Amino acid sequence: MAYWSYILTAVGVFGLWLAGRKSKFGWAVGLGAQVLWLSYAVTTEQWGFILSAVAYGWVYSKNFLAWRRAELEVARG
Template identity: 50%
Template sequence: MSDQWWSWALTIVGVACFFLAGRKIWWAWYVGLAGQITWLAYSLITEQWGFLVGVLLYTFVYTGNAWRWTRERFVKAAPARFAGDE
């Protein structure tokens, strides 16, 4: 694969994650987590081992944010789901 393809793919996934997070869309961090698979592949294919550290750190941050935002979303949504049951 060409370097050009990798540059576009990695940039698009990363920007999409931050764009969605800026819009406070709860599943944005899952996009970021999926993007780490791309970074992992890039690191392994190009033998740029330093990116593996970034993959680990970003995965840690994205996982924490995904967990918190998902939990917050469903805690806020829970009362609304049962409001009509009264």
């Protein structure tokens, strides 16, 4: 099960990479990774990861909304 943390980390970094390239899919990958981290936390009984996943999920959501708002403003001109 230890290798899962490496895989989940790679998924999260990939989401950040996509978001940095201004792909809306980056935010979806990042949020999806947090769901996986929650599952990992429960399965391995590493409860601290739940707080981490919630915090990261909140930041991903907040940044997506800010990014989307700015994108809409540019589109409006």
